Amino acid sequence: MPCYVNLPARWIHAQPAWSGWFVNGRVAPEFGLDAASIALPDAWHKDMAARFRDAGLACSVHLPFWGVDPGDPDDARASRARDDLRRGAELAGIYGARHMIGHPYYRTNQREKELDRWLETSRAIWPELPKIAGAPLFLENTYETSPDAIAVLAATLQGEAASGPLIGVCFDVGHWRSFAGKSAPAELDPWLDAFCPFALHLHLHDNDGSLDQHLGLGKGAVPYAALFAKLDARRKSVTATLEPHDTEAFAASIGWLAENKPIAAALGWEEPRMEALPLAEIAKNIVKE
Template sequence: MTSDLPVIGACLPVDALADYRDWLLEADRDIEVQSFFFAETLDNDWQPLAEETRRQLDGHKGRIGIHGPFWGFTIHSMDPAIRRVVEMRMMQGLDVCKAIGADQMVIHSPYTTWDHNNLDNIPGSRAKVIEFTHDTLDAVVKRAEDQGVTLVIENIMDINPAERRALADSFNSDRVKLSVDTGHAHYAHGSTGAPPVDYFIQDAGAQLEHVHLQDADGYADRHWSLGEGTILWDAVFRAIAELDHGPRLVLELRDKTRIPRSMAYLTERGLAR
């Protein structure tokens, strides 16, 4: 039945919320606000932007999240001074969550293509990634727990999804979960030998709380409309259907005007609504 299909939401900057407000409210679709990850925004007066977000989402009863800060750093920096800067940025992200009523924040995985081939090259390297990430995020996770915000770790260059899952598990917190970006996984599959996208979904399993839906060609991070690339969407949605819970499924397209095209693709195939 159509009503049994997962409901799709979207990633949108604040200035695009008005364009999709009716669509978001009609089914209380999940929304990921993507206007608060720039340092220039966080270091200046972002309160008016937060107020506009609340105004645009007035009456919306779906789940609200944000994409947290990520430009220019990694969460597992070897430099302790940089780790303090990253901690501060994440705290600013939690400030935004509190201001707009968001209960989820996307953060980026630390694992790189280089890591995949070198974590076992020097003894202790794998443990160092976890140690440095904890030094960056332990206080952030504690605040997220107190605030009721879940941090979801998104795959970026990850080749082995189990590494990211082990990192999330190491926090032993209900407020640290996983995100899968379909285009990133497909890039890693096509270019660096990672498994296909549905394997990333399966590996995340009960830890999966968030999915960025975007199509790609396995070569670059395209953020194309669904159906334009080569991701096997039937397999992806079969893997999602096997889950015992409903992660947030949000379209993350470079061209926001193609959201209706992606929705048409999904509905025509009977994959989502």
């Protein structure tokens, strides 16, 4: 299984050269979907899927998440969110995605009765998506300050749904640092204890704890050496996606993985063909967030 790199689909639509940079650099994409990209016609997505498939590159899909909360207490917003997620899963099927990523969005300060309601609304949508896409779904932590809600949801879905074996967890370590406010290596243990019973995918980026900065690996305060040592001690194999938000962060992560070859090998990372990946040129033309 390759190590992926995030690539918003709207970037490719706005600037098609992005697809060439990834294909020529031999970089496996995790396509990020949003409201704009799920509204694009199937024909566009099929063409893009064929381009990467013909190049022999695996891909994954990050389902829409901005403003997409299927547990929203407002029924109309929750219904729209479910429709967006279903559309995202349909597109994941078109891309032949190896997996999907979804954000369940549990706010840890919710009361117990709200947890019950959140679990109920979550059970109404997430089990559908692996069936639609024919691909596993990993549930990602975002603003959660504890791993418990995500772990309970994953266990519930595994136990109740026919798609249960296709449900796993995405541990976004950058969110653990910025939104959960964690930093010490020992603070990783409760999260790994909760998440390691499931198929586990990692989202890898860095920050200093003040914001979700999506810096390159080694440029912030996430204790990555400790993370991988703890995974190794648990004999836990994982898959991963790098999530740089600019070319400087991407270059930093490439450098960090080059300096940490055992970790790179465990993640299935293969260094891109740098001569085909002109980061300075990409930076001049990058589509701004």
